[in-house]
Amino acid sequence: GQQLNQSPQSMFIQEGEDVSMNCTSSSIFNTWLWYKQEPGEGPVLLIALYKAGELTSNGRLTAQFGITRKDSFLNISASIPSDVGIYFCAGQLLAGNQFYFGTGTSLTVIP
Amino acid sequence: DVKVTQSSRYLVKRTGEKVFLECVQDMDHENMFWYRQDPGLGLRLIYFSYDVKMKEKGDIPEGYSVSREKKERFSLILESASTNQTSMYLCASRPVKTRRETQYFGPGTRLLVL
Numbered sequence: 419g420q421q422l423n424q425s426p427q428s429m430f431i432q433e434g435e436d437v438s439m440n441c442t443s444s445s446i447f448n449t450w451l452w453y454k455q456e457p458g459e460g461p462v463l464l465i466a467l468y469k470a471g472e473l474t475s476n477g478r479l480t481a482q483f484g485i486t487r488k489d490s491f492l493n494i495s496a497s498i499p500s501d502v503g504i505y506f507c508a509g510q511l512l513a514g515n516q517f518y519f520g521t522g523t524s525l526t527v528i529p
Numbered sequence: 530d531v532k533v534t535q536s537s538r539y540l541v542k543r544t545g546e547k548v549f550l551e552c553v554q555d556m557d558h559e560n561m562f563w564y565r566q567d568p569g570l571g572l573r574l575i576y577f578s579y580d581v582k583m584k585e586k587g588d589i590p591e592g593y594s595v596s597r598e599k600k601e602r603f604s605l606i607l608e609s610a611s612t613n614q615t616s617m618y619l620c621a622s623r624p625v626k627t628r629r630e631t632q633y634f635g636p637g638t639r640l641l642v643l
Contacts, residue, residue: 458639
């Protein structure tokens with residue numbers, strides 16, 4: 419299957435700091451999704467992106483669909499302890515096809 | 530709100546047992562998926578179903594089968610459980626009749642095979 423490279427693998431940050439993570443692919447994607455997964459739970463959809471260059475916010479979270487359509491970025495501003503979890507990207511080559519997932523970025527926020 | 534539920538949060542089974550993992554979604558979604566999640570490997574697709582009684586193999590179908598007799602329910606079956614099937618299993622569903630693609634997950638079933 420498709421490989422999505424997600425970085426960084428893990429982050430340890432102070433409460434209040436901003437966070438950036440990204441996902442890259444060797445293929446052009448039609449759709450990008452960003453999920454958060456807390457320990458012992460399933461992934462929860464945070465943001466969906468459908469168009470190259472699109473910038474979408476959900477509270478303190480902002481995600482962008484890269485212009486090349488081979489990457490996507492997620493930013494979290496002013497992090498708080500409840501932001502802790504694993505963040506996944508997912509990409510879809512064509513509408514109706516399966517999604518491929520990154521290996522996740524584990525975020526730890528130190529109060 | 531979309532709701533995807535899985536029958537068990539935790540399961541402990543013995544090698545050789547037949548295991549059923551059930552998933553139900555309440556939003557009339559056509560597509561349903563089973564993934565397994567392992568540290569360092571991310572989510573890997575086992576099987577998916579486009580609609581009732583339809584199924585397609587994903588990237589790692591070996592050792593698994595599925596059943597979709599009703600639209601809302603998608604079952605994953607381990608015919609003879611093995612220790613390498615110890616994992617977190619995630620079910621997901623996706624609407625088709627929408628211009629915007631999304632996918633929603635259940636809470637997961639953590640399976641331990643002894």
